[in-house]
Amino acid sequence: MLQAEIKSLLKEDISILIKVPNSAKHYVCDCGEASLLTVKEAQAISAIFISHTHIDHFSNFDGIFRHQIGSGEKVVICGPRNIHQQIEARLKSYTWNLIDENAIEYEIREIVSKEEINVYTIRPPYWNLEYVKTQNVLFEDEYVNVDFAILDHKTDSIAYLFKEKDSVTFHENISDFKNGKWISELKTAFENNDPDKEIEIEGTLYKALGLFHLLTRNEGYKLGVIMDHAADEDNYKKIKDVFNHADMVYIETFYKDEDQEFAKMNHHSFASASGKIMKECNVKEAIPIHFSRRYTENDQQEIETAFYKAFRN
Ligand SMILES: [Zn+2]
Numbered sequence: 001m002l003q004a005e006i007k008s009l010l011k012e013d014i015s016i017l018i019k020v021p022n023s024a025k026h027y028v029c030d031c032g033e034a035s036l037l038t039v040k041e042a043q044a045i046s047a048i049f050i051s052h053t054h055i056d057h058f059s060n061f062d063g064i065f066r067h068q069i070g071s072g073e074k075v076v077i078c079g080p081r082n083i084h085q086q087i088e089a090r091l092k093s094y095t096w097n098l099i100d101e102n103a104i105e106y107e108i109r110e111i112v113s114k115e116e117i118n119v120y121t122i123r124p125p126y127w128n129l130e131y132v133k134t135q136n137v138l139f140e141d142e143y144v145n146v147d148f149a150i151l152d153h154k155t156d157s158i159a160y161l162f163k164e165k166d167s168v169t170f171h172e173n174i175s176d177f178k179n180g181k182w183i184s185e186l187k188t189a190f191e192n193n194d195p196d197k198e199i200e201i202e203g204t205l206y207k208a209l210g211l212f213h214l215l216t217r218n219e220g221y222k223l224g225v226i227m228d229h230a231a232d233e234d235n236y237k238k239i240k241d242v243f244n245h246a247d248m249v250y251i252e253t254f255y256k257d258e259d260q261e262f263a264k265m266n267h268h269s270f271a272s273a274s275g276k277i278m279k280e281c282n283v284k285e286a287i288p289i290h291f292s293r294r295y296t297e298n299d300q301q302e303i304e305t306a307f308y309k310a311f312r313n
């Protein structure tokens with residue numbers, strides 16, 4: 001099951017690390033100050049997901065690439081409109097005369113709309129952008145698919161949903177056969193929806209369909225990260241489209257209810273509004289994140305109380 005860890009302390013900006021089980025790979029959502037992010041973790045990040053480039057979400061991008069450069073790996077960066085130019089500007093602001101051209105490669109995916117994602121690559125030492133293609137899928141690797149919503153925060157703010165791939169369980173206790181390589185053949189037929197596939201067990205051929213009762217499909221865990229957004233109906237409609245029935249969602253809750261006028265002014269959310277939309281989305285668990293830096297620990301508790309009251313009520 002995907003595991004998220006908040007790497008920022010109270011009064012720091014926001015950065016959430018997502019760890020993939022049984023894999024050395026991590027993803028990171030936003031690059032705010034993150035005292036708890038270790039060098040080893042930064043080096044294991046294979047994809048960076050940026051909601052928007054307000055400084056509190058983007059300032060530690062340098063801190064992360066500082067540890068990644070030299071890895072020789074390809075790292076994907078997903079983000080809103082113009083993210084490619086902002087990454088380019090950041091990378092070009094340093095001197096790279098001692099860096100090899102294979103030190104790293106970034107593949108940047110600029111989210112223009114739900115159907116239009118522009119892909120660019122950029123590499124040292126000159127960091128000139130190269131346009132590769134336009135595609136309609138944001139991100140997929142061997143572990144997850146990533147869906148998203150483009151929310152309004154007076155600028156695009158991308159909310160991401162990480163969907164672990166479904167898995168298939170074999171129920172040995174109800175099988176009359178000896179285990180063997182036929183189990184993985186059967187699983188493949190099941191995953192490919194191929195009931196006519198012939199499976200050989202102990203010298204006899206069986207139709208896959210007749211063996212499917214030995215398997216069950218486990219739906220992959222769904223983990224969401226919703227950063228800065230205005231607490232309004234347009235955003236809520238988009239959030240419901242993508243995050244309905246998610247297992248766990250981290251959601252921006254910048255203000256206390258008593259400061260909701262500021263939320264409105266700054267296109268942010270507040271405690272009971274974030275809790276309520278999570279309830280309406282039928283998510284199993286939700287966690288409020290990214291509080292105003294002027295808040296104390298008591299304010300944070302107040303936010304959490306109002307949030308969970310609206311979420312669980
Ligand atoms: Zn913001």
Ligand SMILES: [Zn+2]
Binds near residue numbers: 056228290
């Ligand atoms: Zn913010």
